[in-house]
Amino acid sequence: MNLCTDQLAMLVAAPGQLVAVSELGRDPHLSAMAEARPEIPTHGSQAEEIFALRPDLVIAGSFTARPAVEMLKRLGLRVVDMPPEQTLDDVAAHLREMGRLLGQESRAEELASRFESDLAALTVPAATPRPQAVVYGPNGYSAGPNSLAGQVLELAGYDNLAAKLGLSWGGQIPLERLIMAEPDLMITGGRYAGGSRSEALLDHPALSAIPRARVPEGSWSCGTPYILGAIRALSEARP
Amino acid sequence: MTRLLLPALALLVALLFVASLTIGYTPAGLGESLAALGTGDGPLGLVMREIRLPRALLGVMIGLSLGLAGAAMQGYLRNPLAEPGIVGISSAAALGAVLSIQLGLSAAFPLILPAAALGFAALAVGLVLMLAGPRGGSITLILAGIAVSALAGALTSLVLNLSPNPYATYEIVFWMLGSLSDRSFTHVWIALPFMVVGWGLLLTLGRGLDALTLGEDAAEAMGVSPRRMRLLLVLGTAACVGAATAVAGAIGFVGLVVPHLLRRAVGARPSALLPASALGGAALVLAADVAVRLVVPDRDLKLGVVMALIGAPLFLHLIRRTRGEVL
Numbered sequence: 001m002n003l004c005t006d007q008l009a010m011l012v013a014a015p016g017q018l019v020a021v022s023e024l025g026r027d028p029h030l031s032a033m034a035e036a037r038p039e040i041p042t043h044g045s046q047a048e049e050i051f052a053l054r055p056d057l058v059i060a061g062s063f064t065a066r067p068a069v070e071m072l073k074r075l076g077l078r079v080v081d082m083p084p085e086q087t088l089d090d091v092a093a094h095l096r097e098m099g100r101l102l103g104q105e106s107r108a109e110e111l112a113s114r115f116e117s118d119l120a121a122l123t124v125p126a127a128t129p130r131p132q133a134v135v136y137g138p139n140g141y142s143a144g145p146n147s148l149a150g151q152v153l154e155l156a157g158y159d160n161l162a163a164k165l166g167l168s169w170g171g172q173i174p175l176e177r178l179i180m181a182e183p184d185l186m187i188t189g190g191r192y193a194g195g196s197r198s199e200a201l202l203d204h205p206a207l208s209a210i211p212r213a214r215v216p217e218g219s220w221s222c223g224t225p226y227i228l229g230a231i232r233a234l235s236e237a238r239p
Numbered sequence: 240m241t242r243l244l245l246p247a248l249a250l251l252v253a254l255l256f257v258a259s260l261t262i263g264y265t266p267a268g269l270g271e272s273l274a275a276l277g278t279g280d281g282p283l284g285l286v287m288r289e290i291r292l293p294r295a296l297l298g299v300m301i302g303l304s305l306g307l308a309g310a311a312m313q314g315y316l317r318n319p320l321a322e323p324g325i326v327g328i329s330s331a332a333a334l335g336a337v338l339s340i341q342l343g344l345s346a347a348f349p350l351i352l353p354a355a356a357l358g359f360a361a362l363a364v365g366l367v368l369m370l371a372g373p374r375g376g377s378i379t380l381i382l383a384g385i386a387v388s389a390l391a392g393a394l395t396s397l398v399l400n401l402s403p404n405p406y407a408t409y410e411i412v413f414w415m416l417g418s419l420s421d422r423s424f425t426h427v428w429i430a431l432p433f434m435v436v437g438w439g440l441l442l443t444l445g446r447g448l449d450a451l452t453l454g455e456d457a458a459e460a461m462g463v464s465p466r467r468m469r470l471l472l473v474l475g476t477a478a479c480v481g482a483a484t485a486v487a488g489a490i491g492f493v494g495l496v497v498p499h500l501l502r503r504a505v506g507a508r509p510s511a512l513l514p515a516s517a518l519g520g521a522a523l524v525l526a527a528d529v530a531v532r533l534v535v536p537d538r539d540l541k542l543g544v545v546m547a548l549i550g551a552p553l554f555l556h557l558i559r560r561t562r563g564e565v566l
Contacts, residue, residue, distance in 0.1 A: 177265065179285050195340045
């Protein structure tokens with residue numbers, strides 16, 4: 001019942017093993033696996049709904065809606081909390097742990113070791129000076145060097161502007177400050193339907209001069225093997 | 240005194256306009272930033288022209304609109320509590336704006352955004368005038384305002400909650416409190432035509448409002464048609480408040496505070512109060528927008544917060560003073 005654990009579970013589980021995943025796991029803007037395993041139904045992350053599914057095991061993220069998780073524990077379900085992946089090394093470790101939880105150790109091991117060898121095979125482009133990139137999302141939210149997206153920038157051969165502006169995990173960068181810093185590349189995400197002021201910020205004319213790049217949707221919101229796709233996309237986007 | 244008032248207010252607006260241009264996240268000197276505004280092609284020029292200039296211009300335009308609308312409504316209803324924010328016109332305009340954004344209409348035709356806000360604002364003005372009656376008794380006026388703003392506010396929240404966009408829900412705050420941050424010239428251009436029409440309509444009301452101070456019968460005897468005035472007031476207020484709200488959210492209390500502060504200086508003549516109140520509104524909105532950037536530069540403090548801190552105590556004071564009349 002968490003965006004990241006949903007994706008790890010869909011990668012590792014045997015057919016028929018997953019009773020349901022959360023709607024977030026099916027959100028095309030957040031999940032790299034929105035279309036994968038379409039036979040698995042979704043749930044809305046409410047305790048009542050999940051209890052009614054009578055699962056043997058509930059896998060939650062450690063930041064997943066706590067009241068619902070506590071409720072499920074009180075109701076006697078077996079709930080495992082998995083912390084979010086914070087580094088690329090966590091990806092393989094969490095794949096293996098998911099394999100243990102679902103009794104799919106060999107499949108998980110295969111995915112994890114393939115990820116490790118792919119990651120090791122990546123070469124960080126060694127241009128100097130490194131181009132300066134910034135992740136800029138709705139509301140001016142940016143990813144710092146400690147975040148997964150920040151590590152992706154690093155591996156794709158960029159300096160992260162957010163680090164220079166003092167962000168470590170992530171936070172907002174005011175529009176004026178971003179313009180003054182003159183980034184070489186701005187990485188933005190997809191848009192939701194309906195429209196919002198938060199996203200409209202990215203249409204501000206003052207940003208029109210900055211080159212933009214996208215990573216495959218959902219590829220770097222979680223530590224899954226799909227994050228390699230984000231690294232490759234950004235390496236190719238280098239100005 | 241009265242003769243000097245308008246030039247003095249205009250000077251104040253000009254000074255605050257320059258202050259608004261030179262205050263922001265990017266530290267830059269007065270001369271440096273003003274030079275960049277004209278000729279700078281570096282990032283500072285971009286910041287000045289594309290971020291600060293539209294923000295300052297919108298501050299002036301919105302202040303003019305809200306100050307003028309407040310003075311006109313108070314003159315027509317002869318009630319110091321009549322104000323677009325309090326009687327729910329701003330909330331209704333916000334509902335129109337939110338609907339046009341969420342239905343995707345404003346993305347297709349940008350002018351639909353202020354037009355929808357205008358439409359809903361006109362409905363609200365009409366409703367409030369109808370409920371308050373020609374004399375605009377305080378109790379009926381306030382009750383009508385509460386009803387209209389509660390309904391419009393609830394519907395705005397509902398629309399934003401139902402939006403497929405996960406960010407929309409968080410923007411309830413913006414639509415209820417208003418902010419000028421990160422607006423661009425796009426917003427200036429879509430708001431300006433509606434505002435100009437609104438200013439034109441409301442400024443023609445001056446003579447009629449003066450006549451109305453003598454009572455409705457006397458005004459009609461002087462050749463003033465209250466019915467025509469009412470129509471002009473509805474359209475003018477809706478155009479001003481609708482356009483302002485469509486680009487900056489509902490900013491309350493401007494039309495309450497400013498006419499109150501300036502009424503004595505113009506000798507309580509509604510026709511003189513209209514332009515004075517417009518300039519005063521511009522000064523107040525600019526000052527408040529400078530204040531939100533000075534006090535907590537790293538947070539997007541909403542303009543409505545500052546306005547309410549200034550406006551709410553005055554509102555309470557006015558209610559206390561009119562208690563004798565309503566009870």
